[in-house]
Amino acid sequence: MSRVVGFIDxxxxxxxxxxxxxxxxLAGKPLAVCMYETWKKSPDRxxxxxxxxxxxxxxxxxxxxxARAMGVKRQMSANEARxxxxxxxxxxxxxxxxxxxxxxxxxxxxxxxEILQEFAGIVEKRSVDEVALDVTDAAQKLLETTPKxxxxxxxxxxxxxxxxxxxxxxxxxxxxxxxxxHEGQHxxxxxxxxxxxxxxxxxxxxxxxxxxAVVINNARKAxxxxxxxxxxxxxxxxxxxxxxxxxxxxxxxxxxxxxxxVAVLLKDLPLNRLPGLGGDLGNRISSQLNITTAGGLAxxxxxxxxxxxxxxxxxxxxxxxxxxxxxxxxxxxxxxxxSSKTFYKHPITNLTIADQWLSxxxxxxxxxxxxxxxxxxRAPTNVTISITTDKSHVTRTEKVHIGWSDSPQPIVxxxxxxxxRWAGTRTAHLDxxxxxxxxxxxxxxxxxxxxxxxxLTRNPLHQSKKPSSSAEIMQPSKKxxxxxxxxxxxxxxxxxKTTTVGKKDSSFFPSSNIDPEVFAQLPPEIxxxxxxxxxxxxxxxxxxxxxxxxxxxxxxxxxxxATTTIDSFFAPRRPR
DNA sequence: CATTTTGACGCT
DNA sequence: AGCGTCAA
Numbered sequence: 001m002s003r004v005v006g007f008i009d010x011x012x013x014x015x016x017x018x019x020x021x022x023x024x025x026l027a028g029k030p031l032a033v034c035m036y037e038t039w040k041k042s043p044d045r046x047x048x049x050x051x052x053x054x055x056x057x058x059x060x061x062x063x064x065x066x067a068r069a070m071g072v073k074r075q076m077s078a079n080e081a082r083x084x085x086x087x088x089x090x091x092x093x094x095x096x097x098x099x100x101x102x103x104x105x106x107x108x109x110x111x112x113x114e115i116l117q118e119f120a121g122i123v124e125k126r127s128v129d130e131v132a133l134d135v136t137d138a139a140q141k142l143l144e145t146t147p148k149x150x151x152x153x154x155x156x157x158x159x160x161x162x163x164x165x166x167x168x169x170x171x172x173x174x175x176x177x178x179x180x181x182h183e184g185q186h187x188x189x190x191x192x193x194x195x196x197x198x199x200x201x202x203x204x205x206x207x208x209x210x211x212x213a214v215v216i217n218n219a220r221k222a223x224x225x226x227x228x229x230x231x232x233x234x235x236x237x238x239x240x241x242x243x244x245x246x247x248x249x250x251x252x253x254x255x256x257x258x259x260x261x262v263a264v265l266l267k268d269l270p271l272n273r274l275p276g277l278g279g280d281l282g283n284r285i286s287s288q289l290n291i292t293t294a295g296g297l298a299x300x301x302x303x304x305x306x307x308x309x310x311x312x313x314x315x316x317x318x319x320x321x322x323x324x325x326x327x328x329x330x331x332x333x334x335x336x337x338x339s340s341k342t343f344y345k346h347p348i349t350n351l352t353i354a355d356q357w358l359s360x361x362x363x364x365x366x367x368x369x370x371x372x373x374x375x376x377x378r379a380p381t382n383v384t385i386s387i388t389t390d391k392s393h394v395t396r397t398e399k400v401h402i403g404w405s406d407s408p409q410p411i412v413x414x415x416x417x418x419x420x421r422w423a424g425t426r427t428a429h430l431d432x433x434x435x436x437x438x439x440x441x442x443x444x445x446x447x448x449x450x451x452x453x454x455x456l457t458r459n460p461l462h463q464s465k466k467p468s469s470s471a472e473i474m475q476p477s478k479k480x481x482x483x484x485x486x487x488x489x490x491x492x493x494x495x496x497k498t499t500t501v502g503k504k505d506s507s508f509f510p511s512s513n514i515d516p517e518v519f520a521q522l523p524p525e526i527x528x529x530x531x532x533x534x535x536x537x538x539x540x541x542x543x544x545x546x547x548x549x550x551x552x553x554x555x556x557x558x559x560x561x562a563t564t565t566i567d568s569f570f571a572p573r574r575p576r
Numbered sequence: 577c578a579t580t581t582t583g584a585c586g587c588t
Numbered sequence: 589a590g591c592g593t594c595a596a
Contacts, residue, residue, distance in 0.1 A: 015596090035580055059578055061596095074577070100581065127583070127596050179596090280593055340581060384590095395590055417582090436581085 002205055004212035005328055006120070006133040007242035008220065010112065010231045011251035013129035014062035017105050018091045020228050021047060030067035030294055031089045034058035034078050035100055039344055047094040047104040053078070058092070063563045065251050073180045097360040099341045102128075103368075112223055112231075113332050117221035124239075124329040132239050133219070134328040139211035148207045155210035155256065158217045159235070160249045163261035170248045171265055175272040178247055191262060210234055220254065238325045241265075247273070262322035264573050267295035274319050285310065294320045333376065338438025340386065347389070348432040351423060358385070358415040361437035366408035369439065377447050380405055380439035383414040387422055388434035396422050405426055411439065 010016065014033040017024045036042075037056040045051050057079045060532050063072050070085035078090050094101045104292035110126045117123050121515055122134035142151060149548035159252060170178075203211065213235045233254040234245025244265065245257040266274075272282040274294050278407050293295055318324040339361040348354050373379050384397040396418040400410050415437050423430060 009596095013595060035578085039577060057577060059580080061580070077578070102581070106582095129596070276594075281593085334583075335585095338585070342578095342580060344580095393591080434580095439584090478580065499586070 002237050003134055003327070004136045004208055005236055005239050005242040006135050006212060006216040006219070006245045007234045007239065008116065008131045008133065008216070008231050009233070009246050010229050011128040012062055012064045013229070013361050014105055015064040016229050017108050021104070026089065028066060029064070029092065030070055030072065030087060031064040032060045032067055032072060032078070032081055033062040033091050033093060034060050036092050037092050041098065044095045044097065045092070046096065051092045051094065053090050053092050064291065075180065097364065099360065108227065108229070110228055112229060113574070115221055115222050115226060117332060118222070119215055120329045121449055122330045123332045125332050132242065133216070133330045135212045135215045136208070138215045139208050140212060142211040143207060151214055152207065152210045154201060155213040158254065159213045160253060160255040161249065161261065162245055162255055162257040162265045167248045167255060168264065172268045175278060177271050178273060183222065203320050205237070209237070209256055209258060209495045213254065215256060237329055240319065240324050240326065241322050243275055244269065244273065255429040266298065266320065266322050267293065269294045271297060276319065277512065283314070320352070333344040333372070335442070336440035337368055338436055340434060340436030342434045343432065348435060349430055350428050351419065351430070354415050354419055354430060355443045356431060356434060357435055358419060358437055359412050362415055365437060365439055366411055373404070373445065377445045378442040380442050380444055382439060382441040383411055383418065384438045384440065385415055385422065386434070386436035387432055389431045390433065395420060
């Protein structure tokens with residue numbers, strides 16, 4: 001079944017967020033965003049403070065289109081950029097606890113996703129500024145209520161087409177130039193080539209794409225009007241081509257790629273502009289097979305690819321032909337998040353300092369957990385530290401119970417333990433160049449804010465009405481169950497067997513709402529919390545916890561990934 | 577002085 | 589669980 005996919009990319013996104021913060025000062029100005037002012041320690045500057053920096057040589061991570069027009073490019077150092085454009089305004093990213101604080105951009109990005117969800121049934125958040133939408137259903141509905149000729153006219157008025165002269169010119173520029181922006185991209189101009197399409201006879205699927213383009217245009221308009229962010233988009237029959245199409249015309253424009261235009265679009269497209277081939281794999285393909293374009297790869301036979309050691313030949317060819325069809329994932333929020341910092345030329349040398357940074361990271365992460373938890377009734381169960389030294393990069397992970405806890409301490413303690421697990425007996429000369437902390441493996445929590453008590457009751461007072469998004473990534477564990485998993489099990493399934501109740505434990509809980517087996521495994525502080533809860537409940541003479549029906553949580557089994565594709569189109573399989 | 581700070585995912 | 593790759 002053919003789908004209609006829209007791929008949306010926010011224009012000069014970090015700059016746009018800064019303009020939104022201070023429109024009177026920044027709107028319409030050549031603007032760039034850099035990470036820090038200097039490598040020296042300086043006071044934190046929050047999002048609402050003045051963050052304009054006049055000196056400092058940090059690399060630019062975002063450049064407004066006004067600045068690009070003056071020759072400023074991403075990755076230039078700020079000093080270099082000021083030479084190219086003396087009136088350039090450079091803004092540094094907010095800082096908090098001595099590190100970059102990207103929450104301004106993350107929070108705005110989440111608002112964008114919320115709006116886009118009104119326009120598409122399936123929404124895949126791909127990064128802070130990129131979203132893929134499956135708008136097949138919305139496009140179909142539009143065609144049911146509006147004459148297709150009218151839909152086509154609307155779409156043509158607001159879209160480019162991939163086979164137009166200017167689109168094809170844009171398709172030929174290099175990966176690097178395309179990423180740095182400007183060259184080959186345009187302010188909004190439509191030439192006659194686009195209009196010719198309007199005279200063509202459209203297939204019924206073409207009409208569906210045109211309808212999708214109208215939907216996407218409406219979505220972009222909503223984002224612009226409600227949040228002030230402009231974005232660009234591609235519309236095509238699959239995610240990969242939609243993304244390529246999205247890159248053809250920026251800013252604030254959209255491009256339709258009809259199936260019949262795919263071949264000509266890919267013919268001269270630099271190979272490394274194909275999603276997933278921008279790195280090592282793409283380089284090896286280029287050099288070993290002596291090709292430079294997607295069209296070139298499409299002309300290589302499957303057997304030659306296999307002989308050259310590229311085991312993923314089928315998917316590579318599908319990508320080169322524009323037929324790779326990775327479905328838009330139904331995931332509008334993060335599966336993990338974290339906090340990290342590079343200690344440029346001043347590595348962390350001892351445990352105490354590392355502990356302090358980990359505590360900072362934990363605090364920041366916990367703030368995000370609280371927001372996420374309130375919105376989605378979920379909490380992470382894994383904590384991972386990540387440590388890079390000159391010689392190595394390692395991660396260490398352990399389980400953590402967070403639930404509705406109101407303290408970052410569990411994360412802090414985990415992080416400190418994990419640090420020691422990595423350091424072993426060494427306490428000095430750690431030479432940590434990059435230190436990071438993250439959380440992942442979210443589980444659903446009972447729908448309302450509640451104490452740990454609810455997680456342990458056989459007949460929970462609160463149950464999620466609908467599975468939250470994290471339900472789709474849950475899987476029943478076949479391995480030894482962790483405490484967190486036991487808790488989850490207790491909270492969400494009815495207990496069929498009667499557990500052997502240890503007399504000592506059961507005496508704590510006359511109503512037998514707590515599984516003593518579970519209770520016994522709990523860390524002391526949680527046991528304490530439970531006992532507190534119990535006395536509170538007894539004082540309030542809690543109503544019977546009742547029983548009757550329990551919702552059986554539906555847990556989708558994680559699909560066994562038998563074969564790797566050139567993936568989700570971003571993580572190609574490594575040939576052996 | 578300077579490609580930082582994130583995030584997803586495949587392989588083993 | 590841990591490592592490596594790709595990407596914005």
